[in-house]
Amino acid sequence: MNFAENDTYESSVYSVSELTNEIKLILETSIPSVWVEGEVSNFTHHQSGHIYFSLKDENAQIAAVMWRNRNRTLFFAPQNGMKVRALGNVRVYEKRGNYQFDVIQMLPAGVGELQLAFERLKTKLRDEGLFDPEFKKPLPEFPSRIGIITSVTGAAVRDIVDISSRRFPAAQLVLRPAKVQGEDAAQDIAAAIDEMNEYGDVDVLIVGRGGGSLEDLWAFNEEIVARAIFRSEIPIVSAVGHEIDFTISDFVADLRAPTPSAAAELILPDKEDIKQHLSALLSSMHSHVRQSINTQRNKVEYLFTGYAFRRPVDVLKQHRQRLDDLLRMCQISIHHRYGLNKGRLYQLQQQLAALNPQSILKRGYSICWKEVDKSIVTDAATLENREKIGVRFAKGSIKALVSRVDEDK
Numbered sequence: 385m386n387f388a389e390n391d392t393y394e395s396s397v398y399s400v401s402e403l404t405n406e407i408k409l410i411l412e413t414s415i416p417s418v419w420v421e422g423e424v425s426n427f428t429h430h431q432s433g434h435i436y437f438s439l440k441d442e443n444a445q446i447a448a449v450m451w452r453n454r455n456r457t458l459f460f461a462p463q464n465g466m467k468v469r470a471l472g473n474v475r476v477y478e479k480r481g482n483y484q485f486d487v488i489q490m491l492p493a494g495v496g497e498l499q500l501a502f503e504r505l506k507t508k509l510r511d512e513g514l515f516d517p518e519f520k521k522p523l524p525e526f527p528s529r530i531g532i533i534t535s536v537t538g539a540a541v542r543d544i545v546d547i548s549s550r551r552f553p554a555a556q557l558v559l560r561p562a563k564v565q566g567e568d569a570a571q572d573i574a575a576a577i578d579e580m581n582e583y584g585d586v587d588v589l590i591v592g593r594g595g596g597s598l599e600d601l602w603a604f605n606e607e608i609v610a611r612a613i614f615r616s617e618i619p620i621v622s623a624v625g626h627e628i629d630f631t632i633s634d635f636v637a638d639l640r641a642p643t644p645s646a647a648a649e650l651i652l653p654d655k656e657d658i659k660q661h662l663s664a665l666l667s668s669m670h671s672h673v674r675q676s677i678n679t680q681r682n683k684v685e686y687l688f689t690g691y692a693f694r695r696p697v698d699v700l701k702q703h704r705q706r707l708d709d710l711l712r713m714c715q716i717s718i719h720h721r722y723g724l725n726k727g728r729l730y731q732l733q734q735q736l737a738a739l740n741p742q743s744i745l746k747r748g749y750s751i752c753w754k755e756v757d758k759s760i761v762t763d764a765a766t767l768e769n770r771e772k773i774g775v776r777f778a779k780g781s782i783k784a785l786v787s788r789v790d791e792d793k
Contacts, residue, residue, distance in 0.1 A: 401478070408476035411483060420446070420485060421469045421493055424462050437462065439470060439485060448472070450487040456568055460492055460501050460602055467493040498598050502605055505632055509607070514614045515635045521619040523639060524587045526653060529556045531586035531618065533576040536561035540594050540623070540644035547648035552655055558586050563603075564593035570606035577612040577620070589616065590647045591633065592623030604631040613637050623647035745778035752776075755783070765791045 398406070422439030429435050433452030438445045448470065462468060472487040492498045509515065530548070534540045541559060548555055562576040563569040573591065580589055591613065593601070603609065604624045613620050613636045622637035623644040634640040641647035737743060745751070752761040755772035767773065771786045 400481075404476065404478050404481055408478065411474050411476055415474045417471060417473050417488065419469055419471050421467070422446075424466045424468055425464055427462060427464045435462070439468075447482065447484040448487050449484055450490060454488060455490075456571075458490060460498060460605075461505070461607065462490065463501060463504060466501060467497050469493045498602065502632070505605065505607055505610075506635065509610055509632065509636065514610060519614070521638045523619050523621070523651060527555055527587035527651060529558055529586045530651060531580045531583075531589040532557055532559045533562050533573060533580065533589060533591045534559075534593050534644065535564045538564065538594055540592060543643075543645040544590065544648045547645055548652055551649070552652040555652060558583075565596065565600045565603055569603035570609050573603060574608045574612035577609075577616055581616050581618055584618075586618060588651055589618050589620045590623055590641075590644065590651065591620055591637070592641070592644050592647065593625070594644065595626040595629065601625050601629060601631055604633040606632075609633055610636045621647045621651060742778070745776070748778075750775050750777050764789050 420439055422441050422445075425438045425440055425445070427435070427437040433455070435450045435455050437448050439448050440446075450470075469491050470485065470487045471489040472485050474483055475486040476483050492501070513519070532541060532544055536559065545557060548557055558580075560576045560580060563572040577589070577591065580586060592604075595601075601624055604622070610632045613622070613633060619638045621639045621641050622631070622633040623641040623646065624631045624633055625643070627642035627646075630640075639650065641650055741751075753759060753774050753776075754761060754767075755774055761767060761773065767786045767789050769786055769789065773784050773786060775782050775784060
């Protein structure tokens with residue numbers, strides 16, 4: 385190989401990055417945006433919000449990615465084994481040196497796929513117990529405030545307002561506008577349910593929308609909405625579509641109404657029925673009062689014809705005699721008690737008199753004490769000659785000097 389040939393060889397060498405960029409340029413500029421139909425496999429919903437999967441048929445497969453800002457528009461939840469149609473572009477991922485399908489939009493490949501997704505989620509939530517009757521909350525008989533979660537521009541809210549004003553105008557309606565189809569509809573409905581529960585000042589919630597295709601109603605088949613309904617502490621009536629339409633929300637809710645209008649009919653009592661009921665209660669009350677009055681009148685008439693009212697003077701005399709007997713018994717008891725107490729008092733007086741020192745002195749005795757310390761003298765041996773003493777008699781006392789002490793032998 386000569387120098388020239390060697391120079392040409394050197395000039396034709398690509399770096400890996402350069403070659404990858406050439407491939408990227410050729411693929412991405414020569415293949416326009418296309419629709420691809422295939423079966424979803426290796427599905428991963430990354431924590432970043434992006435979804436990664438493969439599209440495959442019986443002969444080949446291609447890696448695919450749908451970025452977070454795009455997959456938020458999905459009205460269904462892709463799953464492995466689901467057949468879909470995806471609009472996107474072929475892109476080269478330089479770091480790995482492979483190509484992938486960058487998905488812009490994705491749809492189920494027919495109603496059958498949506499129905500399959502519906503049945504899968506329905507089975508999953510049923511197995512978890514979200515449809516169990518034991519979790520259904522009763523609806524209030526006379527709701528004063530009704531929360532409504534639906535589109536502010538749809539016919540559903542107008543129908544509910546009309547029926548409310550006709551059936552039970554006393555009820556107040558609290559509307560939380562929500563998207564009911566398209567991008568972020570399921571997230572908005574779930575958020576609205578949580579917000580109503582946080583607000584708390586409503587007795588029952590109507591969640592729904594008017595009729596539409598399966599795709600139009602799909603937000604009410606999303607798992608995020610089903611779980612928001614299940615955790616709601618406020619009773620929820622699901623009112624989605626027409627009478628023949630069923631959604632996951634219908635199974636989780638505390639009550640399913642075939643239409644929003646029917647939901648209002650089910651929740652709100654009819655004022656005419658209430659009037660009739662009150663009228664019946666008033667009539668029953670009047671009848672009961674009349675019957676009670678007649679019963680009491682018969683009792684009074686019976687008493688007037690009884691012995692007490694036929695001989696009232698005799699009954700009065702008997703009571704007077706009984707009163708006299710009681711009074712006499714009380715007097716006897718009082719006199720008896722008085723005599724006993726009087727005798728006891730006399731005995732006590734006699735005992736006190738016998739113990740009185742003055743009585744002893746009257747019998748000729750006296751009390752002697754030493755002047756120096758006022759101590760009573762009971763023994764002559766305790767005295768000394770010329771010691772001053774005092775002597776108390778029954779009447780009067782004296783001061784004296786001891787001239788002699790005679791002790792008893």
